[in-house]
Amino acid sequence: MKKITVSDTSAELLKWHNIFKLFFYVTPIIAALFFIIQLYATKSSYSTDFNSLENWMTFTETFNLPISIFTAMAAITTLIGMYYRSLQLAYQLNKVEYQIEIANKQFRKSEDQFNLAQQHFELASRKENFMLYLEHKKAVQHKIKIYLSSLINTCDALMDKCEFFPALDIHYSTLYAKLFNQNSTANVTHFDLEIQSGSFQFPEIEIKKLLKELSTSSPGNIHPKDLSEILDIYGKIGIHFDFNMYPGEGLKQGEIWAASFFLDLMRATMVLHNIRAIDLASCDYIQNLCVYLSIDIISLQTP
Numbered sequence: 001m002k003k004i005t006v007s008d009t010s011a012e013l014l015k016w017h018n019i020f021k022l023f024f025y026v027t028p029i030i031a032a033l034f035f036i037i038q039l040y041a042t043k044s045s046y047s048t049d050f051n052s053l054e055n056w057m058t059f060t061e062t063f064n065l066p067i068s069i070f071t072a073m074a075a076i077t078t079l080i081g082m083y084y085r086s087l088q089l090a091y092q093l094n095k096v097e098y099q100i101e102i103a104n105k106q107f108r109k110s111e112d113q114f115n116l117a118q119q120h121f122e123l124a125s126r127k128e129n130f131m132l133y134l135e136h137k138k139a140v141q142h143k144i145k146i147y148l149s150s151l152i153n154t155c156d157a158l159m160d161k162c163e164f165f166p167a168l169d170i171h172y173s174t175l176y177a178k179l180f181n182q183n184s185t186a187n188v189t190h191f192d193l194e195i196q197s198g199s200f201q202f203p204e205i206e207i208k209k210l211l212k213e214l215s216t217s218s219p220g221n222i223h224p225k226d227l228s229e230i231l232d233i234y235g236k237i238g239i240h241f242d243f244n245m246y247p248g249e250g251l252k253q254g255e256i257w258a259a260s261f262f263l264d265l266m267r268a269t270m271v272l273h274n275i276r277a278i279d280l281a282s283c284d285y286i287q288n289l290c291v292y293l294s295i296d297i298i299s300l301q302t303p
Helices: 006-041 053-057 064-150 152-158 172-179 204-216 224-235 257-274 280-301
Strands: 168-170 239-241
Touching (some): 168 257, 204 224, 224 239, 224 257, 257 280
Antiparallel strands (some): 168 239
16 A cells, blocks of 8 residues: 655645635635526516515525525535545644654664764774773783893802703783783773782792792702692793703703703792782792702702
8 A cells, every 4th residue: 555645645635725715716606606697587587576575485496596506515615625624634644743753763863873873982992992901911011021031140140150041931811811810802990010909819828838848859859740730830820831941852850950940930930929919928938949949959960
């Protein structure tokens, strides 16, 4: 079914308005015309005595034709007028509905524009958070690298006549995710280069225990497999040790590689303290044990 538009109704309304006006003005003219014709044609057949009661009583019968024509055309005009009025009302209703439809379209358009603006804002916000995340992660990584480099000279000095071979292999993405776990690509809430208090708990007690056990045994008997638990603890937060960087063909029991390893372990622990993942007392304790083990191994390897 074809939908009737406001323009269609307007055209129909104008047509019936013109028809109504035509009948409205033509009806009395036609009735008067017939009255004049009858009056002229029958002027010799009726009395013009206005004092005669009979003349007044028979007036409608005498001029029945023009009166009937007027009555019929007046009735038609009335019907046309009523139909025109109904069309006018329908037109007004259609116009109101059309205006409501336009208003709804404008509202939906405004809503779409608002949603689009909100999407743009969310996209910009996510982009900004992502950039903040990358910049903060980069700053933390830079701080760790600078600090690790600053400890190389200390390790060289502790190795005395032996050469220090740094073998720390830090997976910065893992380390950052573990230590700065409140930050994500979607939302950055912590901007300091030190971790938030209580956000990470390093198993320092276990590390102390393992190092203490190694220090009480003969350092010359240390084998890579004896370090598996320590490696596992540090590895879980992204701190690894590349044993291929140590000299020699294979890591034999009690050789000088172990001294470099413990100094690397010291550096890793000091880095964790530098970003407040380990408290000072625990860091000093682990650091002293690492230095003690390194010096013992060096003394066994050098005359």
